Amino acid sequence: MNLNESELEEQLRLLRPRAANPELEERVAAAMSREIVPAAAILRRSRPEAAPFVRWLQGIGWAVAGAAAAVAAIVILNPRADRPAGIAAVTVEVFEPTESTEELVTAEDEGLVLASDQELVRQVRYHSLERHVWVNPQTGARMEFEIPREDLRFMPVAMQ
Amino acid sequence: MTSTPSDEPWRICYRELAPKLILFARQWVPSIADAEDVVQTALVKFWRRQPDALPEHYPLLYSAVRSTALDQLRGDHRRARREADPAVDVLREDQPFFDPGVDQRETAVFVEQAMRRLPPEQREVLALRIWGELTFAEIAETLGESINTVASRHRYALEALRRVLKSYEPERIRA
Numbered sequence: 001m002n003l004n005e006s007e008l009e010e011q012l013r014l015l016r017p018r019a020a021n022p023e024l025e026e027r028v029a030a031a032m033s034r035e036i037v038p039a040a041a042i043l044r045r046s047r048p049e050a051a052p053f054v055r056w057l058q059g060i061g062w063a064v065a066g067a068a069a070a071v072a073a074i075v076i077l078n079p080r081a082d083r084p085a086g087i088a089a090v091t092v093e094v095f096e097p098t099e100s101t102e103e104l105v106t107a108e109d110e111g112l113v114l115a116s117d118q119e120l121v122r123q124v125r126y127h128s129l130e131r132h133v134w135v136n137p138q139t140g141a142r143m144e145f146e147i148p149r150e151d152l153r154f155m156p157v158a159m160q
Numbered sequence: 161m162t163s164t165p166s167d168e169p170w171r172i173c174y175r176e177l178a179p180k181l182i183l184f185a186r187q188w189v190p191s192i193a194d195a196e197d198v199v200q201t202a203l204v205k206f207w208r209r210q211p212d213a214l215p216e217h218y219p220l221l222y223s224a225v226r227s228t229a230l231d232q233l234r235g236d237h238r239r240a241r242r243e244a245d246p247a248v249d250v251l252r253e254d255q256p257f258f259d260p261g262v263d264q265r266e267t268a269v270f271v272e273q274a275m276r277r278l279p280p281e282q283r284e285v286l287a288l289r290i291w292g293e294l295t296f297a298e299i300a301e302t303l304g305e306s307i308n309t310v311a312s313r314h315r316y317a318l319e320a321l322r323r324v325l326k327s328y329e330p331e332r333i334r335a
Contacts, residue, residue, distance in 0.1 A: 008318055012290045015258045015268050020178035024196050028174060031204050101231050104223045105209050107301045124301070155306040 095143060099133040102149070112157060121154040169213040174203065177218065180291050181225050183257055187275075187283045188229035192255045195229075202228045219298040222288060226302065274324035282317035285310050 003011065110123040130147040178199065185195035185202075202224035210217045257275070260268035275283055288299045296314070300307045 003322075005315070005318055008322060009290060012271065012321075013293075015260060015264060015271060015291075017179035017183035017291050018192075018256060018259045020182055020199075021192075021196060024178065024200065025171070025174055027196075028170075028200050028203050031200055032170065032207060099231070099235075101227060103205060103209075103227055104220060104304075106220070109297075109301075122307075126304070153304070155300070156308065 094136045094138060095134040095141075096137060097132065098135045099131075101131045103129045103131065105129055113154070115154060120157050122157050124153050124155060126151045126153065169211070170203065170207045173213040173218070173221070177221065179259075180287075180293075181221070183291055184222060184284065184287045185225050185229050186257065187280065187287050188226070189232055194232060198225060198229045198232055219294060219302045222292060222294065223302045226284070270325055271321065274321045277324065278317055278320055282313045282320070285313040286317040286321075289314050 105127045107127075108125045110125055112120055113123045115121045128149045128151070130149055132145055132147070134143045135141070181199045181202070182192070182195045185198040186192065189195050189198055202221065205228070206217075206221045206224045207213060210220065256268065257272045258264075258268040275286065278286065284303070285299055288294045288302060289296070292299075294302065296307050296311050299305075299310045299314075303310060
């Protein structure tokens with residue numbers, strides 16, 4: 001007996017994927033609670049209101065820290081860039097890229113559009129998050145950063 | 161109304177999808193333990209972005225499973241190279257893909273063997289389409305391919321399965 005495509009699909013669907021290990025759900029629950037607890041704790045934490053001068057100092061502090069972090073990231077990630085001789089090159093060499101991932105966050109189908117060659121294509125906008133990890137193998141120091149990314153893709157549409 | 165642990169959105173999503181997600185992850189990583197780790201990581205990533213875990217976002221969950229599995233595979237390959245081991249053999253473990261009924265055991269074995277012989281890009285489309293129950297549009301979105309490409313891969317996969325299954329007389333499938 002020959003099955004057509006959809007009959008074969010239906011027959012295959014009768015096979016049920018192997019059940020998940022019962023312990024997995026609790027492992028996921030534990031992993032999720034590890035994710036949420038620190039964030040919730042930070043949100044609930046109440047701070048006494050600081051004096052205006054102290055708030056101004058804190059603002060300056062954060063600005064300086066941000067600028068220092070940006071300069072450090074530029075120096076580390078762009079070792080060939082020209083920089084003053086006073087900046088030690090040894091910092092550049094100790095961190096190594098170990099992991100790069102890209103996670104798809106959303107995909108929006110924006111419908112059919114005409115391409116430049118008058119061909120009908122489907123426009124899909126993808127938002128993703130690149131995550132990079134650099135590690136210093138000598139000290140174990142770890143630097144992680146995330147870069148949001150937006151891609152617009154055009155997919156050919158078959159006209160029947 | 162407060163949500164109790166058992167009716168949290170992610171748990172509803174988990175109970176509906178866990179076996180399908182694990183089967184999908186197993187198309188990439190070598191063992192069921194690895195597949196479970198992949199699903200755990202992907203669920204946490206997905207939940208972080210989609211706390212409501214709505215069904216229309218499920219294709220993104222499959223996408224998260226795929227990217228996590230590929231990351232893990234790359235890590236395994238790196239580790240294997242470092243330790244001078246033979247290359248990691250994907251799909252080497254013998255834990256079955258399916259929980260067959262009494263009258264489906266032989267079919268399940270043959271289908272699994274046939275799937276293991278498919279190229280990975282056909283295998284993943286088949287798993288998403290048949291057991292993930294995604295549409296071709298959703299599969300295309302998950303894999304970042306065109307709908308025509310995934311439909312072709314699915315057709316080739318079914319044809320390959322049909323050829324393999326033709327060689328025996330199973331209880332349920334007669335291809």
